[in-house]
Amino acid sequence: MPVADKVGLELPAFEVDVERFQLRLFAAAIGERRPEYLEVEAARAAGYPDLPAPPTFAFSIAMRPDDAFDLLRLLDLGVARVLHGGQSFKYVHPICAGDRVRVNRKVVDAYEKKGGSLQFFIVEVTYSDARSGRDLIRARQTIIHRPEAAE
Amino acid sequence: MKTPMPEAWTAGLELAPDDLGPISRTMIALYAGGSNDHNPLHLDPAFAQAAGLPDVIGQGMLTMALLGRYITSLVPQRCLVSYGLRFMTMSQVGEVLRCSARVVGVSRDGAGNRTANLEVTAFRPGGEALAAGEAVVRLSCDENGD
Numbered sequence: 175m176p177v178a179d180k181v182g183l184e185l186p187a188f189e190v191d192v193e194r195f196q197l198r199l200f201a202a203a204i205g206e207r208r209p210e211y212l213e214v215e216a217a218r219a220a221g222y223p224d225l226p227a228p229p230t231f232a233f234s235i236a237m238r239p240d241d242a243f244d245l246l247r248l249l250d251l252g253v254a255r256v257l258h259g260g261q262s263f264k265y266v267h268p269i270c271a272g273d274r275v276r277v278n279r280k281v282v283d284a285y286e287k288k289g290g291s292l293q294f295f296i297v298e299v300t301y302s303d304a305r306s307g308r309d310l311i312r313a314r315q316t317i318i319h320r321p322e323a324a325e
Numbered sequence: 326m327k328t329p330m331p332e333a334w335t336a337g338l339e340l341a342p343d344d345l346g347p348i349s350r351t352m353i354a355l356y357a358g359g360s361n362d363h364n365p366l367h368l369d370p371a372f373a374q375a376a377g378l379p380d381v382i383g384q385g386m387l388t389m390a391l392l393g394r395y396i397t398s399l400v401p402q403r404c405l406v407s408y409g410l411r412f413m414t415m416s417q418v419g420e421v422l423r424c425s426a427r428v429v430g431v432s433r434d435g436a437g438n439r440t441a442n443l444e445v446t447a448f449r450p451g452g453e454a455l456a457a458g459e460a461v462v463r464l465s466c467d468e469n470g471d
Contacts, residue, residue, distance in 0.1 A: 196359060203355035204390040205345065221403070229393040229408055233386050237361035254376065258385045262409025262458070268402075314409075 175250075177284040177293050183248055184280040189304045190235050194271040197225045200234065217270070224271040232269060232311045233261065236277050236299050245279060249295055251319045259294065259316035266309040274304040282314075293319040331400055331464040334428045334441050340399055342425040345391045348383045348416050356387045383416030388456050392447045395424035396460050404466040406440060410458035414449075422455065423448040431464070439464040 194214070201211045206228060209216035217225050227235075238244065246253055269275060283296035294316060301311040328341040346352070353367050362384060365372040373381045389410050396408065416422070429442045441464055446457040 199355065200359035200390075203352060203359040204387065204394060205352070206394055226402065228390065229397065229402060229405055230386055230390045231360075233389075234360040234362070239361045239363055242361075242363065258412055260409065260411040260458070261386065261389060262407065264407045265405055316411075 177286055177295070180249055180281050180284050180295065182281060184278070185244060185248055187276055187278045188238070189274055189276050192227060192235065192269060192271050192273045192275060194225050196234075197227055197231065197271050200231055201228065204228065214271075222268060222270050227269040227271075229263065229265070230261075232263060232275075232299075232301055232313060233315075235269075235275055235301065236279065236313075245297065245317075249281070249317070249319075251295075251317070252322075255320050255322070257318045259318040260314075261316070262314045264312040266311060267303075269301065269310050273310075275310060276302045276304040278302075291320065293321060295319065328399060331404075331441070331462070332439075334431060334464060336428055336430045338428040340426040340428070340443075342423055343395050343398065344421050344423055345395060346421040348387065348391075348418065348420050348422070350381070350418055353381060353383050353387065353418070356384055356390070360384070360386060362386070378415075380418055383418070383420070385410075385412040385415075385456065388412070388416055388422065388447050391422055392424050392445055392456065396426065396443070396445060396462070399426060400462045400464075401466070404463040406434075406461040406463060408445075408458070408460045410445070410447075410456045412456050413454050416449070416455055420449055420455075423450070426460070429459075434463070438466070 210220040278300045280298050282298045286293050297315050299313040326341045357367050426443045426445045429444050431441045434440050443460045445460050447455045449455050
């Protein structure tokens with residue numbers, strides 16, 4: 175299938191509860207020790223309703239450990255032949271513990287380089303507050319795929 | 326090297342770099358758990374070797390998270406408008422990341438707030454860029470930044 179035919183493919187939306195336990199584990203993992211990321215009182219003193227998610231945490235919200243490869247299946251790509259080429263976030267409103275986040279994923283661009291030996295898929299992931307509908311983060315990820323050489 | 330206050334930033338200014346990490350096996354493993362990415366390429370050396378790598382590798386998003394910590398040490402997170410990176414190569418166990426930022430330009434957004442475009446880079450100890458990209462930050466924002 176030409177890569178351009180994959181533009182417009184979408185995954186069903188799903189919702190995730192952002193929890194203090196995971197935010198604290200994520201913070202510990204990245205060496206984030208500032209109190210506003212770890213202690214609710216400090217977060218509130220910093221103006222947040224609860225622990226804030228660090229800037230890149232949203233990527234993890236869209237990762238479903240029970241179905242980590244649903245996006246690759248949608249694109250029909252082998253996990254051993256893809257790389258995460260790039261990632262971007264546009265911050266509209268902070269994500270905090272206690273939020274329920276709705277995640278939408280859609281392929282918005284696809285192209286080839288090097289005569290087709292490298293394929294690029296751009297996936298737009300939008301995060302919104304499931305209760306209010308408010309936009310939280312707009313993200314884009316670049317998936318680089320090396321197709322198997324034709325026999 | 327001391328970084329001036331954001332209000333004083335001008336185009337061309339190199340901000341004070343910082344060294345983050347090292348990207349230990351423990352950090353990679355905790356990050357796999359905390360980030361919902363259970364890919365054995367980051368956890369199981371035998372799996373990594375079967376895939377042709379000498380050892381487990383660090384996650385690109387871990388590099389992005391560490392560089393994100395560096396950026397939010399320069400300005401508060403609520404001042405961050407956007408942040409994007411290209412991942413150029415894989416991080417290896419034990420590497421310390423040299424995080425750096427340079428002000429590319431300063432302008433005003435639609436609401437009249439001064440914003441700065443930063444070029445941000447995470448370098449490996451040998452000087453090779455692991456990941457590079459941009460961050461746009463508001464130069465002054467209070468608790469009602471949004």
